Amino acid sequence: SYIQTRTSGVLGSVDAAAGGGSSSSSGSGPPIELIAKLEAYDCLQHMDAIVEAADGIMVARGDLGAQIPVEEVPSVQQYAVMRARQFGKPAIVAHQLLHSMIEYPIPTRAEVADVADVVRQRADALMLSGESAMGAYPEKALGVLRSVATRMEDWVREEKFGTLALPQLADSPDGRVSEEICASAAYMANKLDAAAIFVFTRRGYMAHFLSRCRPDCPVFAFTDDQAVRRRLNMRWGVMPFWTPFCTDNEENVKRTFDLMKARRFVRAGDLVVVVSDLRPREEDIIRSVQVRRVQ
Numbered sequence: 001s002y003i004q005t006r007t008s009g010v011l012g013s014v015d016a017a018a019g020g021g022s023s024s025s026s027g028s029g030p031p032i033e034l035i036a037k038l039e040a041y042d043c044l045q046h047m048d049a050i051v052e053a054a055d056g057i058m059v060a061r062g063d064l065g066a067q068i069p070v071e072e073v074p075s076v077q078q079y080a081v082m083r084a085r086q087f088g089k090p091a092i093v094a095h096q097l098l099h100s101m102i103e104y105p106i107p108t109r110a111e112v113a114d115v116a117d118v119v120r121q122r123a124d125a126l127m128l129s130g131e132s133a134m135g136a137y138p139e140k141a142l143g144v145l146r147s148v149a150t151r152m153e154d155w156v157r158e159e160k161f162g163t164l165a166l167p168q169l170a171d172s173p174d175g176r177v178s179e180e181i182c183a184s185a186a187y188m189a190n191k192l193d194a195a196a197i198f199v200f201t202r203r204g205y206m207a208h209f210l211s212r213c214r215p216d217c218p219v220f221a222f223t224d225d226q227a228v229r230r231r232l233n234m235r236w237g238v239m240p241f242w243t244p245f246c247t248d249n250e251e252n253v254k255r256t257f258d259l260m261k262a263r264r265f266v267r268a269g270d271l272v273v274v275v276s277d278l279r280p281r282e283e284d285i286i287r288s289v290q291v292r293r294v295q
Contacts, residue, residue: 031227031231033055034054035054036053036056036058037057038050038076039060039064040063041067041068047079052087055089056091057080057089057091058093058094058127059076059091059093060095061077061093061095062095063095064076077118078121081123084124085122085212087169088169088209090124090125090235090236091123091125092123092125092126093118093123093127094126094127094128095127095129096129097115097118097126097131097145098145099111101131101140101141102130102135102136103136104137105136107144112144115149119152119156120152122214123236124211124234125234128141128142128145157216166213178209178277178287179209181206182209182212182275185197185210185215185273186215187213190215190216192271194270194271195266195267195270195271196218196260196270196272196273197218197272197274197275198222198256198272199221199275200222200223200252200253200256200275200277200278201223201228201276202223202225202245203225204225204231204232207221207235207238207240208232211237211238214236215237218237218239218265219235219239220239220241220256220265221238221239222245222256223241224242224245228240229241245278249276252276253274253292254295257294261294266294267294269294270293271291271294272292272293272294273289273290274290275287275288
């Protein structure tokens with residue numbers, strides 16, 4: 001469940017299994033992402049190497065708090081979430097978010113403030129443990145988590161909280177193009193007050209880059225690969241949908257507009273940014289960014 005870092009050999013084996021930060025795979029089956037659970041004192045000395053080697057991280061605050069001074073846990077959590085975002089990896093914060101709700105139907109004000117702070121740090125996911133596994137009020141705990149997170153995300157967008165310098169990740173010209181296109185699309189969406197970003201992707205990379213930029217509007221990701229759709233559920237601000245693609249990109253856009261209108265995520269006349277990296281399977285990639293009105 002976690003990566004030990006006492007020797008460089010362990011990190012080397014993890015890096016090989018993860019493909020240097022990419023999902024591992026077994027045979028012809030779907031890729032399996034590796035989540036590093038940060039729970040031991042040793043991980044603090046190798047935080048960047050762990051984040052780079054894994055596909056994502058989970059900050060296990062309960063276990064970590066038993067190994068380091070409690071006053072250091074908040075700063076370690078914030079640093080881990082920040083570095084995960086800079087490396088383009090999802091970050092999960094877990095343990096004792098609403099601990100009192102194991103026994104009581106209402107959380108403490110301190111717990112609500114704690115959940116709010118995690119959301120302000122732009123973590124990708126918040127994870128309940130005892131509250132839902134053995135608590136007396138699992139549904140209420142989930143409801144509190146959802147309502148607090150939703151309100152704080154709205155506030156963060158209004159106040160533009162959490163701006164962070166993002167280093168370049170891609171090491172190839174092709175990857176750098178994708179990265180810059182997504183950064184520009186997120187910037188345009190924020191400046192134009194767009195209702196949503198629509199991204200069409202077969203591999204999920206463009207959706208990952210958009211999530212890393214933390215745009216103010218939701219990112220609706222459309223893919224024809226179920227494994228990619230499942231993985232994108234972990235990404236901040238991304239709502240993934242499976243849909244078959246056709247060779248006519250305009251038809252793909254029209255069908256997804258109809259789908260999102262039917263689900264009341266957008267309305268006719270809404271401004272959206274459309275990003276695509278679709279291509280015929282064996283041909284060169286053609287990327288595009290469009291600003292469209294929902295018809």
